[in-house]
Amino acid sequence: MALRLNSADADFDSAFETYVKCDRNGDADVSGVVREVVAKVRMEGMEAVKAYTAKFDQFALTDENLRVASDEIDQAEAACDTEDLKALDFAAERIRDYHEKQxxxxxxxxxxxxxxxxxxxxxxDAAGLYAPGGRAAYPSSVLMNAIPAKVAGVSRLAMVTPSPKGDMNPLVLAAAKRARVSEIYRIGGAQAIAALAYGAGPIKPVDVIVGPGNAFVAEAKRQVFGAVGIDSVAGPSEILVVADGKNDPQWIAADLLSQAEHDPSSQSVLITDDAAFADKAAAAVEEQLEASPRREIAQAAWNDNSAIIVVGSLNDAPELVNAIAPEHLELAVDDPEVMLKKIRHAGAIFLGRYAPEAVGDYVAGPDHVLPTARAARYASGLSVLDFMKRTSIIGCDEAALNKIGRQAARLADAEGLPAHAKSVRVRLKP
Amino acid sequence: MALRLNSADADFDSAFETYVKCDRNGDADVSGVVREVVAKVRMEGMEAVKAYTAKFDQFALTDENLRVASDEIDQAEAACDTEDLKALDFAAERIRDYHEKQxxxxxxxxxxxxxxxxxxxxxxDAAGLYAPGGRAAYPSSVLMNAIPAKVAGVSRLAMVTPSPKGDMNPLVLAAAKRARVSEIYRIGGAQAIAALAYGAGPIKPVDVIVGPGNAFVAEAKRQVFGAVGIDSVAGPSEILVVADGKNDPQWIAADLLSQAEHDPSSQSVLITDDAAFADKAAAAVEEQLEASPRREIAQAAWNDNSAIIVVGSLNDAPELVNAIAPEHLELAVDDPEVMLKKIRHAGAIFLGRYAPEAVGDYVAGPDHVLPTARAARYASGLSVLDFMKRTSIIGCDEAALNKIGRQAARLADAEGLPAHAKSVRVRLKP
Structure with missing residues (x-):
């Protein structure tokens, strides 16, 4: 059972605040281990990457199998279901269309x-893309990370993905091909992030590294930030559904579980003004959990991190939403546009009863890499801007400098920076 | 004497690469100390801030003197030179005009x-601004950090600035008033960053922290990143001047020294196709250094980190510029627009012989907070976007979901995420 809160209760404010501030990332400090891995790869290059890959991925990395060959990619693609490939193409085209507008x-x-x-x-010039292996090997994430880079105009896109015991997900390779990833390496973990940031063997350094990963990958990205740019440090998925009593409880339950099934640390929240609907949705969640192939994960996320909040009026919902600043927000109400105006902080907003969050994960077009853990207070989802930068342009002729230069020199003097002042004054008319 | 390189020399490529990769930040690892400070402030709040302020700033922080009162700000302003205030106003208006276009x-x-x-x-909702005290207390930096936040629409802007022994720079306070900073606190260092990120005493947490600082401040920003957004971790200033032989060597020397005078770790580079001009500029630098009130700093930066690079043709300059990815780039050539097209990586570009970098530090309008240490390869200067975030909007009606939903469900199945698929399929027509 998820936590149940009611805004009419006397202790609601403090209970809500405690819930919002709860840290789902755990406190395991992996910074020491990661610091060692990053330093060793930076010093010893590919030899260190090979040693860590043997240790962590049980894979004997060689100069020959490091890079996935183009015929391996073609073979992987040929092994994929044709309908899956069509769905990938459909998604890729919609993602590209949306990002081109950015x-x-x-x-x-x-x-x-x-x-x-x-x-x-x-x-x-070059972007690095981390694609997790194993359980979290998602072809959709490859599209969502690589396509914005290509739309931005990045010519070199190097992907790293761990291949425990050498295995690769064929649909991940097919997605990489569709997104025009130029290099794919069979490495993962902090060692792969260090290799992308500083270079290792044939892997040349990149300028920016994006993509999701486990705690070691996230910490490695944090540590190499500065040497390269990074997207953000993503945490477990979240969904917040604001729903009135006119919704089908089975639909809303499915939406809540669509994020709960990601990870035991995921979070699902329902805000409704209808206590009876809240009961029905809660019952539907339990019912769907019974039948879920991913019950263990989803049940943990639902019981440990999730909440149903009953409010007196849906007019009270936006301020609760803003405090939570969810990664995904569904507005399953009659007039979502009105409520939208009152929302300040959310990664992505889904309007209406026919916009389940999962369409945004795959085919809607906007990026599914979004800020988590209240980061939507200050951060945006991934976009073409993460692969671009803005250069300021300033030009003066003699007349223009004479109009603004004296004030610049005066401020330089006031700050005790005489060479700044001199560089302006030598050019000014007397 | 700065390093002298000539592109005609046999070992130029390797010498240039070594120079570009040289790390001017030093390797002092302050992360342990900072981790302790941040954790203590997070746990103990204002009591820890007071203890660190007594220790590091020799200032007895109390509940009464923590926040700078509005009459103190007015008094400080009244003590400023009127012409300095006019120059501040002139700068503020130009900075605001430029940023409004963003x-x-x-x-x-x-x-x-x-x-x-x-x-x-x-x-x-709220931004924190770090303003260094002591030698690096720059009113221009207050304008450059605060004005973009106000233009973005941020209602609460909390500034922290250390006041060693209680002293504050009056012009810094006057700049804060002009930029409509809402709260000013007499604290600095890692403890001030932690107080802004997690809250302490009357200081409520902010959502994003910007502004320059020393190594401890920079590391603290890195560590609180995630709890709040940060701008970037700025390093020592840099200037790269591309100049043909038609320039006045005294002008170019002044430009080179305008960044050298910031810090012994600053870097100034001249690229020219005229060896005789290079000699004259080098001589002019030495001559101006003799007369500089900040000679010790500028001489160290010039001797230890700077370079004069003579190239066979100015056509070779852009690729060297792109490898250096300088914070500031001056194109002191006949047709800077032509060369501009070939530059991919620079924080700010100054066009022509009458655009010394210092006008950009104060009055041109663009932000002077710019990427350093080759970060212009992937990062932009500060802008209104650093105080804003983008929320994706996705809306479907029944017909639209039926057009795109099947492909979403198919990909969810392929990724082994059945609740994702279910949340779409329950809404689809049979």
């Missing part, structure tokens, strides 16, 4: 003082 | 399948 526009103008100003966007 | 646009559309798609930008 391409930013350069700006240039000359202001009243005659100063040329603006900015220009350019893409990074 | 405000992003929301997008909404309905695609061929009838799916409602788009995104919406919202600002963070």
């Amino acid at each position: 391409l930013p526009i350069d700006v240039r103008y000359t202001d009243d003082a005659g100063v040329t100003l603006g900015w220009r966007w350019t893409c990074v | 405000l992003p646009i929301d997008v909404r559309y309905t695609d061929d399948a009838g799916v409602t798609l788009g995104w919406r930008w919202t600002c963070v």
Whole structure:
């Protein structure tokens, strides 16, 4: 059973705050281990990567099997179900269409003082993509991470993915081919992140590293940040559904479980103004859990991290949503556009009763890499901008510099930076 | 004397690569100390902040003097030189004008399948601003960090600044007033970053922390990243000047020294196709160093980290620039627009002979918080976007879901996520 809260209860505010602040990531500090792995790969390169791969992935990495050959990728694709490949193509096209709309526009103008100003966007030279192996090997994640990079214009896209005992997921390789990933390496963990950041053997360093991973991968990304850019450090999935009593409880239960089935640390929250509907949805969750092939995971997430919150009015829902700042938010109400206006913090918002979160995971088009653990307060989902950067442009002719330069020199003087002032004054008319 | 390289030399490529990869940040690992400070502030709140402030700033922090009162700010402003205040106003207005052009646009559309798609930008609720004290107390930095936040629409802006022995820089307070900073606290170091991230005493937690600081501040920002957003971890300043032989060597020398005077770790680079001009510029640097009130700092930066690179043709300059990915780039050539097209990586680019970098530090308008240490390969300068985040919008009606839902469910099946598939299929027409 999930936690049950009612906004009419006297202790609601404190109970809600305690629930919101609960840390689902656990406190295991892997920074020491990761620091050692990163340092060793940086120093010893591919030899260290091979040693860690033997140890952690039980895979004998060689110069020959390090990189997945293009005929291996073609063979993997041929082994995939044709309908699965069609679905991948369908998803890839929709993801590409949406992300193309994100391409930013350069700006240039000359202001009243005659100063040329603006900015220009350019893409990074090379991006690294981490794709988890094993249970969390998701072809959809390969599309969602690689396509924005390609839309941004990145020419070199290097993917790393662990292959425990050498196994690779064929659909992951097919997705990488569709997303035009240029290099695929059979390595994973902190050692793969270090190899991407600093280079190792034939793997040249990249400029930015994206993609989900376990605690070691997340910590490695944090540690190499600065040497390269990173997307963000993603935590367990979350869904928050705001639903009135007119919804089908089976639909809403399925939505809540769609995130609960990801990981025992996942979080599902229902906010409703209808206590009877809350009961029905809770019963539907238990019923669907009984039949779930992933019951153990989903049940843990539901019992340990999830909540049903009954509010007096759905007008009270937006402020609770903003406090939770969920990764995914469904507004299963009559007029979702009205409620949308009151939401400030959420990774992605799904409007209406026919927009289950799972369409966003695969085919809607927007990226499914989204901020978790309340990071939607300050962070955005992955986009083409994660693979681009903005350069400021400043141009002056003699007249323009004479209009703005004296004030610059004055402030430089006030800050005790005489060479700054001098570099302006030498160019000014007397 | 700075390093001197010539692209005609046989060992140029390796010498250049060694120079580019040189780490000017030093290897001092302050992460252990910072981890302790952050944990203690998180646990004990203001009591820990007071203890660290007594220890590091020799300042007896009390509940009364923690926050700078508004009449103290007014008094500080009254003590400033009127011409300095006018220059601040001039700068603030230009910075605001430029950043207002960065405000992003929301997008909404309905695609061929009838799916409602788009995104919406919202600002963070609260931002924290670190302003260094002592030697590096720069009012211009307060403007450059605070104004983008206010333009983004952030209502609460909390500034922290250490006041060793209680002293504050009046012009810093005047700048904060102009930038409409809402709270100013007399604390600094890692303890101030922790207080902003987790809250301490009357200081409520913020959502994003920006602003420059020393190694402890930078490491603290890195460690609280995730609990809050951060701008970036800035290193020592850099300038790269590409200049032909038609420039005045005194002007170019002044530009090189304008960054060298920041810090002994700063870096200045000149790339020119004219060896005689290189000699003249080098001589002018030495001459200006003789007269510099900040000679010790500038000389160290020039001797230890700087370089003059002579190339056979200025056509070879852009690839060297891209490898260095400088924070500041001056193109002091006849047709800077032509060269601009070949530059991929730089924080800010200054066009022409009358655009010294220092105008960008103060009054041009673009932000002076820019990526250092080759981070311009993947990172942008500070902007209003650092205080905003993008929420994806996805809406489906029954018809739209029936057009895209089957493919979503198929991919969910392929990934072994049955509840994802179910949440879509329960809504589909049979």
